[in-house]
Amino acid sequence: MQRKDHSLLSPSLGSFKTLTSFHFGQAGVGQKIYIQASLHAEELPGMLAAHHLLRLLEAADTQGAIKGEIIVVPVANPIGLAQRLDHRSMGRFELGTSENFNRNFPDLATAVLPAVRGKLGANPADNTRLIRAAAAQHIAQWQPQTELESQRKILTGLAFDADVVLDLHCDFEAAVHLYTETPCWPVIEPLSHLLQAKAVLLALDSGGLSFDEAMSGPWWRLAKALEAEVPAGAIAQACASVTVELRGEGDVTHDLAKSDAQALFGYLQHLGVVAGTPPALPAAACEATPLAGSQTVNAPVPGVVAFAALPGQHLRVGDLVAEIIDPIQNTVYAARSEVDGVLFARICKRYVTAGEKLGNIAGKTPFRTGNLLGA
Structure with a gap:
């Protein structure tokens, strides 16, 4: 194992932060897997899971079982962690700009398209190398002007050429x-079995250039942009990325963290980047559904929230999700499911103002358009 410390731009005199990555295996040999935790810095389950995963990887490394390259960043957002x-x-938004730490990563497809146009042939492996080289050059020339931009550059530079990217998050409850892009699902599906995910949300460009889509998106975007110039299949989906929401x-x-780390380690064995017999895949705990089919349950009135449904619970149209009580007017508003599906997340506070979100239900039928991600 090798530890690398990456310095962020200093935002103020006498102040600086460091982002640390842990490297296993050998670069350029076999697959490259990138795993990071707590890009939203207050979302800590992934950070603890990464701690336990590092112990498993250290043992595997000692045994010579790492058959590719694995990078783990257990604290992906030192800026937010200090806020x-x-x-x-306050780890979701950068206080100086109000920018979400998991938005506005670079659009590598647009950046490298001029550099690769006319140079790609029929061989997917050769094309992957050319595209990654162009992306590497673009990232190397990127001159961040702020601490936040420097953090984005470091994370992008560590992950852009990975075959698989796992971004560990959590929700409120x-x-x-x-969450994964539709072309990535075949590679990501075993992970959903091992983690026993209760919902899998698929989309093609959910909006906002989140970290995971900034890594996997360039491949299908370039394939689409160049479909008239290169043979079908010549641009492979060379990166499968996923946002893993580890409960609340x-x-x-x-x-929980040890169980999650063991599932992640088992997934690495399934990918073949860690030697050993991979664990048998349990039956899936859900089927994948379109992110555009998920209902955001909103509160049109203010009041005290009393939930009737639990995370992971299957609901039918009309089932009660929560009641919102106004003790001044002595009124009760019933928030109900508008789709059949799983309540996969809900808020942790118990008072809402009018218009606030209460939770999310994974439905099967797409009905939403535009930006599919929240703030």
Whole structure:
């Protein structure tokens, strides 16, 4: 194992932060897998799971069982981790700009298209090398102007040429669920079995250039942009990326983290990047559904929230999700499911103002368009 410390741009005199990555195996040999945790810095289950995964990988490394390259970044957002306001962690948005830490990663497809146009042939492996070389050159020339931009550059530089990217997050209160782009699903599906995900949300460009889609998106985007110039299949989906939501913010225990780390390790064995007999895949706990079919349950009125449905619970149209009580007017508003599906996430606070989100239900029929991600 090799540890590398990457310095961020200093935002102020006498102040600087460091992002640390742990490297296993040999670069350029076999597959490259990139795993990071807590890009939203207050989402800690992934950070603890990464801690336990590192122990498993260290043991495998000692035994010579690493057959590719694995990079783990257990703390992907040192900026957000240091942000506090009124004694509360503020790790989702950068306080100086209000930008979401998991948005606005570079559009590598647009950046490299001029450099690769006219140079790609019929061989997918050769094309992958050319595209990755162009992306590497673009990232090397990127001159960040802020601490936040420098963090994005470091993360992008570590992951852009990975075959598989796992971005570990969590929700407020939730069952395990995954977000991935539709072309990535065949590679990601075994992970959903091992983690026993209760919902898998598929989309093609959900909007906002989140980290995972910034890694997998360039491949299908380039294939689409150059479909008239290169043979079908000549641009492979060379990166499969996924956002892994490890339950809720309060689900930070060694037992859960060890179980998640073991599932991640088993997935690495399934990919062949760690030697050994991979664990048998259990039956899937859900089927994949379109992100565009998920209902955001909103509260049109303010009040105290009393939930009737639990994360991971299957609901039918009309089932009660929560009641919102106004004790001044003595009224009760019933928020109900508008789709058949799984309540995969809900808020952790119990008072809402009008228009706030209560939770999300994974439905099977697409009905939403535009930007499919929240703030």
